[in-house]
Amino acid sequence: MKEIVLIGTGPMALDYARVLTSLEIKFKVIGRGEESALKFESQTSIKPIVEGIDKFLKSNPNQKGISFIIATGTEVLMPILKKVLLADADSVLIEKPAAISIEELLENEDFLKPYGDKVFVAYNRRFYASVQEALKLIEEDGGLESMNFEFTEWAHKIEPLQKAEGVKENWFFANSTHVVDLAFFIAGKPKDWKAYSLPGKLSWHPKTKFAGAGITDKGVLFSYSSNWESAGRWALELLTKNRRIYLKPIEKIFIQKKGTLEISEHQFDDSLDINYKPGLYNQLEDFIKNNENKLLTIKTHIENSKDIYTKIIN
Incomplete structure (x- = not known):
């Protein structure tokens, strides 16, 4: 122990x-x-x-x-x-995200290399009961075929927050990567893709509008969009041959079966996520038991920051 x-x-x-x-x-x-x-x-x-x-x-x-x-x-x-x-x-x-900015993380890459597999970054949404249930549904259907996701932030709520210098300026890395990490944890790492971003009118963040699309190393087509100066929320839509699985909000599951228009809530056991901060119980249990299957190593986090997050933000 x-x-x-x-x-x-x-x-x-x-x-x-x-x-x-x-x-x-x-x-x-x-x-x-x-x-x-x-x-x-x-x-x-x-x-x-x-x-x-x-x-x-x-x-x-x-x-x-x-x-x-x-x-x-x-x-x-x-x-x-x-x-x-x-x-x-x-x-x-x-x-998460282990540093105040992508730049601070990458500045320490050489120092962190010897510890690449002993440091884990706590992206707890990987451990949500909804996510684990969605993965089971995807497996039942023979795999994921395509995915859409959104990481819209509510700028009007973030604006008045009192944060340390540099936190709001790097809000995409500090907060939005919760969703981006989860999306590519489920669908695989993006392999061939395009990313676009535009600045907006926010004084505290360089970019506010994002879009992109491509294919992952698991052969999953994906797209994403986000506009921090409009309406929206964090969300994932996971498409199999039989159904569309909505994680919107991410803590819940809604299902649209193929050939129907009805969208119904899917019930599952989320008692741990109700009694504790969602995802935290299973994440901490895996860390304590050295079960590293779903945990994110600092080594992979650095790779994602270079290959994914930098491309999305720039």
């Missing part, structure tokens, strides 16, 4: 703590702010070590055999990751 250190005491760390407690995993919590640590303790009955990661590692320089979960603000993900890796951490689950 892994020995776990959870870094962070904010909302995301609270979600991890609930799952770890449910799994009966013993873990330490490292925080740096008294106020958030007190709130964390009041909600979990777990007292964080409030000294920050630097002091903790100075007192405990050798972390061999220890696994870390990094659940902090986006702006400090990469600096903390580097520190725990240099302390010889056994494995790391780091919150």
